[in-house]
Amino acid sequence: MSLELMKGNEAVAEAAVRAGVVSYFGYPITPQTELLEYMSHRMPELGRAFVQAESELGAINMVYGAACTGYRTMTSSSSPGVSLMLEGVSYIAGTELPMVIVNVMRGGPGLGNIAPAQSDYNQMVHGGGHGDYRCIVLAPCSVQESVDLTVLAFDLADKYRSIVVILTDGSIGQMMEACELPPMQPLKTTFADWAVQGCEGRERRFLTSINLDPAAQEEMNYRLLKRWIDVEANEIRCQEYYMEDAEYVVTGFGSSARIALSAVRIARAEGIKVGLIRPITLSPFPRQVYADLSDKIKGMLVVEMNAGQMLEDVLAANRYRTPTDFFARLGGVVPFPDEVLGEIHRMVETPISTDGHPRDRWLARVLAKG
């Protein structure tokens, strides 16, 4: 095993190259830009396509065109740029094409800032573009996991004719860590029967997202939904830490889960029986894990770098059974493990109130502090 010290954004780029991406189209935006810069030299070096587009709108539609050919393609951006791409994302979903999009989230809304945040969970997991569609959303918490999930993303995209989002943030994108890169895969030589490459020796094909007949559109919507049932049955990924004897649970995704894990480890050292649940696929969401939480669990703490977007999914999956509290930092502020540890201590010392919504109670605590 050979380890390389790489920046998250560049490691994702190299992993994509090794997963056989044939074209990359993007637009500079912090904190994602190193990915584009890396691709700008790496893709031409291998005789593959790289275009710095005129905008994110241009980039996603170049991806749309490239995806129609059946070859592996991708783009990457950060929050405001992804907002601009959502038109194309909806069309790509409506045309049932595979593609990978990396969202290195930053603080928002609006132009916000360039610090790490998780405030695009809803945008990526619960929609974004218009129409009834879902994307597979993968949330890495380290450079190594970013690499591994990038390879997985391309396989899932092809397998389910689906958009796969790698939802990371400025912290994971910018940090340098040792990672093992995957082997270089050969490029695709066989293509699905929908790929548009010129109609030599076969009937012509066309790819469109139009269904003027509502009944035909409904049929298409059912087809997407049936495919999604397969995704839910086969692709849910979730990592659990110290859960065997846990009396308390902390849960979060990506960076916030990683920070929370540090707090959980300290709490364990203090003798507190606390575990951590970290969804790796945010969509499909590991609902069963939360549904199956033992009645012995005295409390659950949801930690996010947004105002409780995954919290709603956790509560619904858990059917509001486990007493739950919430803790977050917003707008690009990254929580410290100490802050999460403080919340764990509070959860252990005072039974969680079941009065009102966890977000409201959290906000009340924040406001009380001034």
Next chain:
Amino acid sequence: MVLENCEIETTVFERPDSLTGTTSHYCPGCTHGIANRLIAEVIDEMGMREKTIGVASVGCSVFIYNYLNMDFVQAPHGRAPAMATGIKRVLPDRMVFTYQGDGDLASIGMAEIVHAAARGENISVFFLNNTNYGMTGGQMAPTSMPGQKTTSSQTGRDVETQGFPIRVSEMFSKLDGASYIVRRSLHDPKHIRMAKKAIRMAFETQVRGLGFSMVELLSICPTNWGISPLNSIKWLEEKMIPYYPLGDYKIHPALAEIKL
């Protein structure tokens, strides 16, 4: 009738292989059908039907994939040049073209088309300019003439508040990446023949790897202009051509040797 008296039939006109034969949705008198056919004839003549990928846009041009018998994709409004870029970069040996109207190309898709041209993207663009939004019922387009009445400029386009039309070919002639930029018209047989030659030249530009090519085609829209096809042709001749002069706006020197 005895057989000896029958003349042997020879085919003098037939549907190009590159047309599917599907009945079009175009209104009576519309010139889209002519443009579709010219593109099909040229692709047939070049023997490129099986190596061509078309990119449809949004507007009346949206259903061209039903009429042209070749691989096709359909782009979001204005984004056809970006999609064509994606396809062409992955499959550089295919012939890739977009088919766009004036609202799609010169309004919502202006960024995509300008940058495709500026990059010298090796694609061909067929740009139907009929000075209004046809599909949505005749609203003012970026190419609507000063004073032109449309459903969203009902007393005539007032340049004081609604600005001026964009002359796309003239604008693109200044871009170094553009290799073949011409304006033609579809209003009579002579000009239709010239339009066909231009379409051929645009594809030849691409096949030779010379970069971006665009043929602007002045077109009529009798339904939304609210005048008969014949009067529409007259209006095009008398009003549009003086404002949008026909001609060659940019020709790559390497194209000079091609004789059609």
